[in-house]
Each structure stands twice: as C-alpha cells, then as structure tokens.
Amino acid sequence: MTTASGLVIRETTDADIPAMARIMSEVNPAHQWTPESLAHEISFLQAHPLGLHLAQWIVEEAGEPVATAAVLQFAGMYHQDRYHAEIMVLPAAERHGIGTRLADTVAAHLRGRGAREVLAGAYEHQPHALAFLARRGFTEAMRFYDNVLELTDFDLGQWAGHERVPDGVRVLSYPQLEAELGPDAALHAFHAGFAEAREDVPRTGDATELTLDDFRKRFENPALFPEGLLLAVTDMGEVVAVSELWRADGNATRLNTGLTGTRRAWRRRGLALALKLAAIRVALAAGVTEIWTGNATTNAPMLAINDRLGFRPRPAFVEMKWGGV
Structure with missing residues (x-):
C-alpha cells in the first residue's frame, strides 16, 4: 500500500529481516536483535503446532525502511483470540504520522481476525506512546522492570555461605547434568523443573503448557549460553x-x-538466591560486566532477591490491553 504522502506500507519477506532487526534495535536499544535471532524467532512462531498467527509489515520512505509492525500470538500465553501488537518507528521518522498509519493497518488486520484481546505496550518514559495506545482504548494491565546488575565492583566474597543449598541438592550447569544423566534424561529433568517453576511467573494471562518439543527448541536459540543454565x-x-x-x-x-x-515444594529454602549467585560467578568468569533481568512489578519475592543482590531498575515497560478473553 502506498499512502498519499508516498509512504509504502507492505507485508514483509525474509529479505526484510535485517532491516527489521535494525529498526527494532534502534527503537529499543536496551533489547537488541540480530538478523539471526529475529529469523529464529520468526521461524519458531511460523512452525509452531498451535498454528500461531504472525503478520509483519515494513514502511519505506523514499525507498528506505523507517518503521515496522507486527501482529502475533505467543506460545507461552496462547489463546486463539488473543494477539500481541508491536509498532516501531525510527526516532528520526517519528511525529510524521507513520505510527498512526501503521496502527490503522494493524487495527484493520486485527478486526479481520476477530481479535477479542490485544496486548501492546511502551516504556513509562515514553508518555507519547502510552497516550497513543490510550487513545485507541488500551488500558494498563501490568508493568515489568528491566533490572540491571553492574558487575564491575561486585564482591562475591561478601556472599560467602549464601550459595549453600539443602542437603541432598547440588548446583549443576546443564552441560554437567547432561554428562551425568545423558542428553535425554537431562532434557526431561530440566523440562519438568522449568515447566513447573514458570507456571507462577506473573503475566497478564494464563500460562500455556510448555511441551517438551517447545522446550527442546530453546536449545536452537542463537543466544544459548549452556554454561549459564544453572x-x-x-x-x-x-x-x-x-x-x-x-x-x-x-x-x-x-x-x-x-x-x-x-x-513449589522447594520454595523458601534459599535455592533462588544460591542459583543467582552461581550465575553471577559464571558471568564474572566470562568477563561479563552486566546482567539484565526482567521482572513484573508485582513479583515481590524475586524483586526482593534482585534488590538484595544490587540489581537496580530501569524504566518499566507498561503492558497495555484492549478487550479481554
């Protein structure tokens, strides 16, 4: 579609992935994408057995990509009538009506899908983006902090004793577990523990069951750091x-x-703190200077652990919701 102002809004192809990754990274520099990581995410969504929906657009101005948008469904919080919408416009192209045109395109697509619930969002230090959503009927559903731990001056010695775990329990990396149990048994054990632990993570909808096949695909992610799976x-x-x-x-x-x-049966025994400290030890050995984590502002137990360790919050992401299922 070419607008009266000469903007071209069209659906994306695989050839647009590098431009999309660049726009997404420039719009939200705290969370970068590479063409490889974006291609992996798109492939996962398109091949998922739930039949997840994914539609993406790119906007060109004078032949140059300046914005992108997506309507998608996530496997982790799936409902056939729930969608997530994203609109990203390069800072240099903002306030020219591009976001409005993309929002109209996205809204028409969602109406055609019969969407009953749409989730979108922006950061709390982006009031114009939050107001943009509010004008379209979205209301706040939940907030999520980026919490950042600076490791340059972190002293593990001050935490002596806190890495202890209950008798009969050891801290292992996933490669160590594989070496002990074998790949198949290790995968099943990791999946069982992960699947139960994730069920109580705060989110704006019910968690979808995490299948073993979905869990296995996490190991194909380009961002995989096996030694960091504690x-x-x-x-x-x-x-x-x-x-x-x-x-x-x-x-x-x-x-x-x-x-x-x-x-659930193992909570309040210091395991989360012990594992976080083990992870910090791995990060320091790898020469890393920052660890980032995301937490819902309602997740008081995890926020307390992170605050105790020295994680400090960045501006929160405000998830906004239209409708409901």
Missing part, C-alpha cells in the same frame, strides 16, 4: 530450581536472565 538438582536427578543466563544480541559484555524459579 540448576538445583537432587541426588535422585530431579531439577527443583532454575536460574538461566542467555547471551545478549550484539553485546558481549552483557548476559540476560531467562527464568529464575523454584518448584
């Missing part, structure tokens, strides 16, 4: 707590935290 494992080989580190796209000095969580 597990609390019983003498019987049961994974009872998890804390994950993943590589950050385009930044060798940073690691991102995935899930940190504990199975």
Whole structure:
C-alpha cells in the first residue's frame, strides 16, 4: 500500500529481516536483535503446532525502511483470540504520522481476525506512546522492570555461605547434568523443573503448557549460553530450581536472565538466591560486566532477591490491553 504522502506500507519477506532487526534495535536499544535471532524467532512462531498467527509489515520512505509492525500470538500465553501488537518507528521518522498509519493497518488486520484481546505496550518514559495506545482504548494491565546488575565492583566474597543449598541438592550447569544423566534424561529433568517453576511467573494471562518439543527448541536459540543454565538438582536427578543466563544480541559484555524459579515444594529454602549467585560467578568468569533481568512489578519475592543482590531498575515497560478473553 502506498499512502498519499508516498509512504509504502507492505507485508514483509525474509529479505526484510535485517532491516527489521535494525529498526527494532534502534527503537529499543536496551533489547537488541540480530538478523539471526529475529529469523529464529520468526521461524519458531511460523512452525509452531498451535498454528500461531504472525503478520509483519515494513514502511519505506523514499525507498528506505523507517518503521515496522507486527501482529502475533505467543506460545507461552496462547489463546486463539488473543494477539500481541508491536509498532516501531525510527526516532528520526517519528511525529510524521507513520505510527498512526501503521496502527490503522494493524487495527484493520486485527478486526479481520476477530481479535477479542490485544496486548501492546511502551516504556513509562515514553508518555507519547502510552497516550497513543490510550487513545485507541488500551488500558494498563501490568508493568515489568528491566533490572540491571553492574558487575564491575561486585564482591562475591561478601556472599560467602549464601550459595549453600539443602542437603541432598547440588548446583549443576546443564552441560554437567547432561554428562551425568545423558542428553535425554537431562532434557526431561530440566523440562519438568522449568515447566513447573514458570507456571507462577506473573503475566497478564494464563500460562500455556510448555511441551517438551517447545522446550527442546530453546536449545536452537542463537543466544544459548549452556554454561549459564544453572540448576538445583537432587541426588535422585530431579531439577527443583532454575536460574538461566542467555547471551545478549550484539553485546558481549552483557548476559540476560531467562527464568529464575523454584518448584513449589522447594520454595523458601534459599535455592533462588544460591542459583543467582552461581550465575553471577559464571558471568564474572566470562568477563561479563552486566546482567539484565526482567521482572513484573508485582513479583515481590524475586524483586526482593534482585534488590538484595544490587540489581537496580530501569524504566518499566507498561503492558497495555484492549478487550479481554
């Protein structure tokens, strides 16, 4: 579609992935994408057995990509009538009506799909973006902090004793668990512990069951850092707590935290703190200077652990919702 102002809005092809990754990274520099990581995410969504929906657009001005948008469904919080919408406009192209035109395109697509719930969002220090969503009927549903730990002056010696775990439990990396149990048994044990721990993570909808096939595909992610997958494992080989580190796209000095969580029967025994400290030890050995983690502002137990360790919040991402299922 070519607008009256000469903007071209069209659906994307695989050839647009590098431009999309560049726009997404420039719009949200705290969370970078590479063409490889974006291609992996697109491939995962398109091949998912739930039949997840994905539609993407790119906007060109004088032949140059200046914005991108997407309507998608996530496997982790799936409902057939729930969609997530993203609109990203390069800073230099903002306030020219491009976002409005993309929003109209996205809205028409969602109407055609019969969407009953749409989730979108922006950061709290972007009031114009939040107002943009509010004018379209979105209201705040939840907030998520980026919490950042600077490792330059972190002193693990001050935490002596806090890495201890209960009798009958050891801290292992996933490669160590594989070496002990074998690949198949290790994968099943990791999946069982991870799947239960993630169920209670705050989110704006019910968690979808994490299948073993979905879990296995996580190991194809270009950001995989196997030594940063830290597990609390019983003498019987049961994974009872998890804390994950993943590589950050385009930044060798940073690691991102995935899930940190504990199975219900093992909570309040210090496992989460012990695993976070083990993860920090791994990060320091890798020469990393920052660890980032995301937490819902309602996740008081995890926020308390992170605050105690020295993680400090950045501006929160405000998830906004239209409708409901």
